[in-house]
Amino acid sequence: MNEALTAETVMMKSQDGHEVEAYLARPDGVDSFGGVVVIHHLPGYDSATKEIARKFAARGYAALMPNLYHRDSPGASPDDAAAAARAKGGVPDDQVVADVAGAAAYLRGLPGCNGKVGVIGYCSGGRQSFLAACSMPLDAAVDCYGGAVVHVPAGAPASMKPLIGLSENLSCPLLGLFGADDQFPTPAETAELSRTLDGFGKAHEFHTFTGAGHAFFSADRASYRVEAAVEGWEKVWAFVGQHLGS
Amino acid sequence: MCTYSAEHVPATGSGKGAEGWFRLTEVSVYLDHPVHALADHTLNIDFINPARGPSARVAVELSAQTARALASAIEAALAAAPAGLA
Numbered sequence: 001m002n003e004a005l006t007a008e009t010v011m012m013k014s015q016d017g018h019e020v021e022a023y024l025a026r027p028d029g030v031d032s033f034g035g036v037v038v039i040h041h042l043p044g045y046d047s048a049t050k051e052i053a054r055k056f057a058a059r060g061y062a063a064l065m066p067n068l069y070h071r072d073s074p075g076a077s078p079d080d081a082a083a084a085a086r087a088k089g090g091v092p093d094d095q096v097v098a099d100v101a102g103a104a105a106y107l108r109g110l111p112g113c114n115g116k117v118g119v120i121g122y123c124s125g126g127r128q129s130f131l132a133a134c135s136m137p138l139d140a141a142v143d144c145y146g147g148a149v150v151h152v153p154a155g156a157p158a159s160m161k162p163l164i165g166l167s168e169n170l171s172c173p174l175l176g177l178f179g180a181d182d183q184f185p186t187p188a189e190t191a192e193l194s195r196t197l198d199g200f201g202k203a204h205e206f207h208t209f210t211g212a213g214h215a216f217f218s219a220d221r222a223s224y225r226v227e228a229a230v231e232g233w234e235k236v237w238a239f240v241g242q243h244l245g246s
Numbered sequence: 247m248c249t250y251s252a253e254h255v256p257a258t259g260s261g262k263g264a265e266g267w268f269r270l271t272e273v274s275v276y277l278d279h280p281v282h283a284l285a286d287h288t289l290n291i292d293f294i295n296p297a298r299g300p301s302a303r304v305a306v307e308l309s310a311q312t313a314r315a316l317a318s319a320i321e322a323a324l325a326a327a328p329a330g331l332a
Contacts, residue, residue, distance in 0.1 A: 043281055076300040079281045083292050084300035087274050090250055123279075155251030213286070215279065222284045 004028035005057035007050070012066060015101040021070040022103060023050050025057035032114045034139070034244030035107030037100050038065040039121030039128045041215070042090070044082035045069060048220050049122070059237060061244060064107050066099040089157030090124065093131055100132040116244045118172070120236070121146065123215055127163065133174060134166035140243035142175045142236060145214050147184035150192050167196045174204040175239040177232045179212035179225070207235055252276035261293040261304035268302050271295045280307035289313035 007025040014020050023045070027033055036056050040049040045067040056063035068091045073081035085091060104117045118140030121129030126146020133141035143149070148156065149163045174197070178190050185193075187208055197204045209216065209228035216225040217232060257270040270293050280288040288307040295302040308316065324332045 043279060046281075073300040079305070080300040080303050082281075083274070083294070083303060083305065084296070086250065086276070086278070087252065087254075087292070087294070087296070157250055160250065215286075221279070221286075223279075223286050 001027075001058075001060055002029065003058040005054060007054050007057065010064075010106075012064065012106045013102050014066070014095075014098045015105070016095070016098040018071060018098075020099055020102065021045075021067040021074070022106070023053055023065045023067075024062070025050075025053040025064075026062040026110065027057050027060045030060050031112060032246035033112055034061050034240065034246065035104070035110070035113050035117040036061050036063045036240065036244065037103040037107065037117065037119040037132070038063050039096075039100065039119065039125035039132070040065055040068065041121075041123035041125050041218075042082060042086065043123075044078035044085075046078040046082075048218065052120075052122075056240075059240075061240065062107055062110055062113060064103045066103045068096060068099060071095075089159060092159060093128075093161070096128045097132060097135045100128070101136050104136065104138065114244075114246045116140075118142070118240060118244050120144065122217060123147075130170075130174070131163055131166070133172055134163065134169040136171065138172045140172050140175070140240060141170075142177065142239065144177045144217060144232070145179060145182055145185065147214075149185060150189040153184065164193055164196055167193070167202065168200045170197065170200070170202045170204075173239070173243055174202070175235060176204065176206040177217075177235060178206065178208045179214055179216050179228065180208050180210045181213035184214060205235075205239065207232070257293065259293075263302060263304050265301065268295055268298055270304075271297065277310075281305075283307040283309075285309060 010024045012022045053063035069081035069085045116139040119129045120142035122144045126143040212225040212228035215223040216228040253275040255273040257273045259270045274292040293304040
């Protein structure tokens with residue numbers, strides 16, 4: 001693989017009909033590829049997450065990252081849009097599901113797509129990745145340290161509900177990547193989620209990295225933990241290769 | 247962790263953002279991941295005017311130690327002002 005790719009900003013249609021800005025990265029010179037919806041973290045539709053989309057394209061997948069804050073803050077810088085969304089208590093779950101469903105449909109419609117589409121999300125996007133995988137047919141899902149899946153912390157907006165009750169609806173294999181030092185989610189919470197998924201016979205693979213806390217993949221943040229990140233990416237490539245590969 | 251809780255303070259005053267000065271109507275204060283500061287979590291303050299859009303914002307990300315010192319300094323400055331000014 002020569003890692004050649006094309007990346008650009010596109011407009012996609014959310015399942016609820018809204019036009020939403022999104023960042024598309026797709027491999028060049030590849031006849032058949034799977035798709036990945038990338039869900040950005042709470043800090044927004046930023047350069048670091050666009051880089052993740054390009055990383056997938058370099059590996060031979062088409063990646064599309066909808067800007068979850070575009071409706072309320074079109075044209076705003078990612079940090080300003082994130083602050084505005086945060087002040088409102090985050091994006092409603094229904095809206096996230098609609099945007100991810102729209103992104104998945106966009107990817108399936110790309111010439112060359114093999115029809116397999118997964119989702120990956122970080123931080124709040126990890127929670128939303130699980131939400132999406134329990135809300136629509138997908139082929140793979142990756143939850144990177146998503147909190148508020150099992151328990152919602154004190155002070156969270158009333159609209160934010162735990163998602164563990166949706167576990168029976170999980171539509172695809174789930175890869176969970178967590179930090180042993182994370183408090184949101186704690187290892188006890190991810191163990192509870194794993195037991196619940198076991199109870200429903202849902203395929204999942206959880207890894208909890210020692211010496212890592214929340215956001216260990218974020219290379220531009222103090223939370224970055226190189227050993228966990230490198231191993232975590234290896235887990236991601238093996239997982240998507242198995243479930244989304246051509 | 248990503249926190250979602252915030253303290254919201256109605257504001258009277260002005261701030262200087264990326265596009266110049268604007269009237270402030272609100273201040274949001276919260277502890278969460280920073281965008282720029284090299285720390286896992288910071289005390290973040292957004293001086294904003296939502297009616298002017300998300301870009302009408304003056305943002306700071308402070309260590310907890312700095313934030314507490316700032317809060318004390320604000321109180322001290324107000325207390326030290328001549329009578330009738332603050």
